Amino acid sequence: MRPASESELADLIAGRTSPVIPCGGDTRPIGLPSAGKKFYLGNLNRVTQYEPGALTLVAEAGTPLKTIFEILNEKGQMLPFEPVDYRGLLESSGEPTIGGMVATNSSGPRRVKVGACRDYVIGLRFVDGEGNIIKSGGRVMKNVTGYDLTKLLTGSFGTLGIITEVALKVLPAPTHAAVLLIEGLPEKLALEVLNRSLNSPFEVSGAAHLCSGVDGHPVTMIRLEGFQSSVMYRAEELSKYFEDTVSITVETDSERIREGWKYIRDVGPFQNRKGDVWKIITKPNEALSLVKGLRESIDIEVFYDWAGNLIWALVHEGTNLRDYLQGLNGHATLIRASDDNKSHLEVFHQQSIMELELKKRLKHKFDPGNILNQGMIL
């Protein structure tokens, strides 16, 4: 189905009892595959409002992200949280949409400084499971009027409602960037360097470590962004923290910097590689012991983003990583696997029975007939 408008979508959903799969560009097949008819939002593709001076942008859910990027670029602004483009990793095609980005709460490397996608969604409209058109939040940066359903819908993977329009806070894009590159660090030292950088006043906007970079050697990457003189000043000051112990190169070529962080953002190291891909979220200073423990038990390859808050892991197909993550302070999501393995291993992390019960009751209030992305999360 390709509804022409929000109201047509609402009419199609009202009274419907058979299952529905909301779809943007179909580029993020992350959750458990759900039975049902796909509802494509591609016709809802207008940018309804963009006010650079107010740092806000409102667009219909099916608007391609590339359109959004073009519009923002023209005014020197950006979506600060760097949404992931999953096409390479998940071998999907099509155009990622702003609705899909919000439904999956997708954030990349800059999340560590500026916050997640959910921190920039200031309002949205959606059609609930009964075909009601609901709006939550608004179009202003600060808003505490009523419950924050916007947060609840963001990252709900289309299970509570079909998002039809989103309002986002945007930020000025940095004019310059520099990356401190350190080669050959053992993981322990690398994570220490990344966290020390994040704990400095120099506003680090990317903190990643590849155990095996493109040339096969470990590389640690620390990004600084802003006006040119400020970036250079901070690169110099931050280098002083470490220059006694490690050798640092400062990369300032904007194209190389962009490509480097895109590689991290889009899980480049595990593209075109066989195996299941997991996303593990944990406390930075627990990341290393966690990975060490995993290595003792299974074949695993990892790299770190968000200074170790985020661990990307590649394992043999069908490995139940969660068996080895008992007591994990955080959660693990199975991002890439065969449908069989997804349903057998479960995509999303188990939660307490109480939390699950609450979530089921919420789902029932938004979608009493359980027609929206049946079984995807709950």
Next chain:
Amino acid sequence: MEMPSSNNSIINDKDRLIGLFNQILSPNSVISDPYETKAYECDGLTAYKCPPLAVLLPRTTEEVSEILKICHEEKVPVIPRGAGTSLSGGALPTSDSVILGTSRLNNILDLDIENRMVRVQTGVTNLSVTEAVENEGFFYAPDPSSQLVCTIAGNIAMNSGGAHCLKYGVTTNNLLGVKIVLMDGSIMELGGEYLDSGGLDLLGVVCGSEGQLGIVTEAVLKIIPKPEGARPILLGFDSNVIAGNCVSDIIGEGILPVAIEFMDRLCIRACEDFVGAGYPDVEALLIVEVEGSAKEIDEQLDRIKVIASRHNPVAMKESKSDKESKLIWLGRKSAFGAMGRINDYMCLDGTIPVSRLPDVLEGISSLSEKYGLAVANVFHAGDGNLHPLILFNANQEGELEKCESLGADILNLCVDLGGCLSGEHGVGVEKRDLMTNQFSRQDLEIQMRVKDVFDPDWLLNPAKVFPLEISMERRLN
């Protein structure tokens, strides 16, 4: 403003209920003497008052759970209260309710500097979080004007902001996890000591739910490294409208100051009299603060001065020292207090898109004339969060009603301009009945269904947020 009629059977049963609470709480945790409960009859919105049946001051999450089990069983309404600084009546009791105060849940449980987070009991004050980590070079970003006394519990309930949230976000953007007690006494953790909780974002909906979904007893807060330095500049203009245009230009040109604050002449003079902050006597004043190293600060201020110069400023004054900066902020943060010295006032909290600042300021000025009540303006201009202060005489018959009516007109103007009723103070009782101007019945129905899930009997802070008539069926069930 109307409050729901009280349930007399609860009031008549007071002694037995107090007995039950005394059994489960440590000594001196129950206040029930009518002379003492009077201290809890209102919060920062002093126009409305009603002493509660009793005040309960638990010391542990388990005590909170026991209290809620009793109230759940006995169907006693519970009013959560932090420091009682709400400006929207978020902690206003009814006579058949008990207040559950967080003031004794006041321990900082874990300072995890290495991972940039702290775990606290929620009765700690906002400022004490920053005080606990500042020697390590960190701070907790949300900074409501009441930060000296207001609690993290209240901040989470109202999703509080402050002057510096233009850059750092409000409470929800700085909250990683909570321990929450639901109305049936069950205890659960949402989120935790890491970024991004998985699955549905229950943490996101709990934050800002005005104490209606559960009692948050512990919080994991994100802390941020202190910048090397910060310094404000004062920009004075001949009119509010010109100042509004200047704000829009600064942001549009790619500069993101940490704060852009606005004050009009009425407010400037009151603050000057109160703290002597060194403000120029102008029609409209902007306080713009930037951060970084000394050189970075100079550069950003230079850019801002260039932009401001295009708007014919009548005053431009950079702070030259930490002492001067502190004084400038003391003046701004004392604005409400300073106004209170010269007049009764009602403080509003609407938000509008920054680009509509000139329109809203003109609109407020003509409404003020129409009602014959003066309005002073002091607000967070960078994110369009207004705090018009309506001056009135509380002792004059009918003046409060007139003031409320002007307030409603101003907030509806904000909604008409694409904004909202509340940017950071919350709906409480104050804006409850205006909610239908911003939301459809259907929008509110689904919000109320969220409360149904967490608190099916509608016992937690029941008569807030939603217009009484549309929540009536649920409350009386």
